[in-house]
Amino acid sequence: MSKDLTLLLAGFGGQGLLFAGKVAAYAGLIDGREISWLPSYGPEMRGGTANCSVTISDSPIGSPLILNPNALIVMNLPSYDKYIGSAAPGATAIVDSSMIDRKTGRHDISVFYVPGTRLAEEGGMKGLANMILLGKLLKETGFTSFESMDKALVKCVSAKHADLLEQNRKAVKTGFEY
Amino acid sequence: MSEKVLMKGNEALAEAAIIAGCRFFFGYPITPQTEVAAYMSKMLPKVGGTFLQAESEISAINMIYGASSAGFRCMTSSSSPGISLKSEGISYLAGSDLPAVICNVQRGSPGLGGIQPSQADYWQATRSAGHGDFHIMVFAPSTVQEMVDLIIRAFDRSDKYRVPAMMFADGMLGQMMEPVVLPEGKDIKTYDKPWATNGHKNKRPHNVTNSLYLDPYLLEKTIRERFARYDIIKEKEQLAEDYMTEDADIVVVAYGASSRVCRSAIVAARAEGIKAGMVRPMTLWPFPERAVRKAAETAKAFLSVEMSMGQMVDDVKLAIDCRRPVYFYGRTGGVVPTPGEVLEQIKAINGGLK
Structure with a gap:
């Protein structure tokens, strides 16, 4: 029985956080676990902050709303300021350091500063910082296997955009190896 | 399948x-x-x-x-x-x-x-x-x-x-x-x-x-x-789920999204040794009176949890003819209650504080 993952992903609308959350959720589904995915919905999605809660568990999931995540991916400063304090002690946080130039004073959580947005641009994967950060989370928490993550990508990248599958794979690998 | x-x-x-x-x-x-x-x-x-x-x-x-x-x-x-x-x-x-x-x-x-x-x-x-x-x-x-x-x-x-x-x-x-x-x-x-x-x-x-x-x-x-x-x-056509009600002292009644929050709260309450359970209506009309009445055989108190100022709570009282105390907890206006808030309510009822 693995530990529950309570993952909060937050940033600007358009950074692909809901998609990254969906890939994480699908990986959990492929592993045969219980999962839930809950987006913020509202006017804030249009260019403002967007977030989504993903729970992966071995028992049925009660509230899908995550207040104290044990895993956090943040991609902009307002989200960092809002959520870094809410992470549960022992949590793993992945911070896009090309968007956020702050470092937390918290010593009870593990924080990894990854310049996802810059790595994506330099590696010809523009718009895939989300998947780089998810790859880093996979590496640091092992919440699923690399194989399940790959199968989840195949599920989530629609057949219409099959050319993007390799790009997504490359992004996850880049984060995993960072 | x-x-x-x-x-x-x-x-x-x-x-x-x-x-x-x-x-x-x-x-x-x-x-x-x-x-x-x-x-x-x-x-x-x-x-x-x-x-x-x-x-x-x-x-x-x-x-x-x-x-x-x-x-x-x-x-x-x-x-x-x-x-x-x-x-x-x-x-x-x-x-x-x-x-x-x-x-x-x-x-x-x-x-x-x-x-x-x-x-x-x-x-x-x-x-x-x-x-x-x-x-x-x-x-x-x-x-x-x-x-x-x-x-x-x-x-x-x-x-x-x-x-x-x-x-x-x-x-x-x-x-x-x-x-x-x-x-x-x-x-x-x-x-x-x-x-x-x-x-x-x-x-x-x-x-x-x-x-x-x-x-x-x-x-x-x-x-x-x-x-x-x-x-x-x-x-x-009455439909309800019984969740840990067999030996429950405190029976939560909740449906839909709020019942999910309550499920988390009940797991936490049980971990603290409090005998809590839930009747979860899956039909609201007809209200599952039979399931609530049956839970009243063992329950000492009921707690209706809703995302409103308290509406279904009336049906809980009617179903059991007010034979047990029926408490209410709710958030409204689009606010979803947290498992922690519901747990506090369960603990307060269990401690005889309410």
């Missing part, structure tokens, strides 16, 4: 409606249920159905009146303020004994309110979905899978009893994704509709769908006939 797929509640609801045989959808966009209409607009034409975005909620519900009169399975969907607009048409459907499924993906109210999840339309759905002496069946899913299972049931029971049925969800259930298994639909039952106004072809007398009866004695008779059917529904 079909494959488990990840789907949003609203989309799963729409897909299941199509599986159930729904071929006409009329609606008007409103957050947080718009994905239902969007899905229907994309998928219904592929199965020979008709999607039509009406010019208002009122016209959408009257289009339902027409499609249902002609004998088709049909559905409309909205969120709280839009349901108020449909209420006249819902009363007409009930008064004409027409089956139909109406979805309410609730949001904070009154007025235009907000767009976050709410359960504040309980009284409207169970007491007064429109003017007059009538009821509709109200189904309360708490997972994306139940969005599927209960809407299929809603279509079936609505046809069977010729009573409109409401899917009573909220913004959280509509927007969240969970794994879901979609049935193939082989066991979907259809009903003969000899009353349908679908052309007599000179082979039978005219059928008329109507809710106007100027003779009060005749109107009373039709209402009494309908209420005899309601008695059968109350007897046969």
Whole structure:
């Protein structure tokens, strides 16, 4: 029985956080676990902050709303300021350091500063910082296997955009190896 | 068994409606249920159905009146303020004994309110979905899978009893994704509709769908006939889940999104040695009186948890004739209670503080 993952992903609308959350959720589904995915919905999605809660568990999931995540991916400063304090002690946080130039004073959580947005641009994967950060989370928490993550990508990248599958794979690998 | 797929509640609801045989959808966009209409607009034409975005909620519900009169399975969907607009048409459907499924993906109210999840339309759905002496069946899913299972049931029971049925969800259930298994639909039952106004072809007398009866004695008779059917529904169609109630001192009563929060709170309470359990209504009308009454055999107190200022709590008290204390906890306006808040309530009741 693995530990529950309570993952909060937050940033600007358009950074692909809901998609990254969906890939994480699908990986959990492929592993045969219980999962839930809950987006913020509202006017804030249009260019403002967007977030989504993903729970992966071995028992049925009660509230899908995550207040104290044990895993956090943040991609902009307002989200960092809002959520870094809410992470549960022992949590793993992945911070896009090309968007956020702050470092937390918290010593009870593990924080990894990854310049996802810059790595994506330099590696010809523009718009895939989300998947780089998810790859880093996979590496640091092992919440699923690399194989399940790959199968989840195949599920989530629609057949219409099959050319993007390799790009997504490359992004996850880049984060995993960072 | 079909494959488990990840789907949003609203989309799963729409897909299941199509599986159930729904071929006409009329609606008007409103957050947080718009994905239902969007899905229907994309998928219904592929199965020979008709999607039509009406010019208002009122016209959408009257289009339902027409499609249902002609004998088709049909559905409309909205969120709280839009349901108020449909209420006249819902009363007409009930008064004409027409089956139909109406979805309410609730949001904070009154007025235009907000767009976050709410359960504040309980009284409207169970007491007064429109003017007059009538009821509709109200189904309360708490997972994306139940969005599927209960809407299929809603279509079936609505046809069977010729009573409109409401899917009573909220913004959280509509927007969240969970794994879901979609049935193939082989066991979907259809009903003969000899009353349908679908052309007599000179082979039978005219059928008329109507809710106007100027003779009060005749109107009373039709209402009494309908209420005899309601008695059968109350007897046969109560649906609830018992969760850890066998030995529970404190029984939480909650449905839909708030029941999920309560489930987390009950797990936490049990971990602290408090005997808590839950009766989770899956039909709100008919209210699952039997399940609540049975829980009262062991329960010392009840706690109704709702995303409103307290509406279902009345039905809990009525079900047990106030034989046990019934407490209430709720958040409203689109705020979802936290498991921690509910746990505090359970602990306070357990400690005799309340």
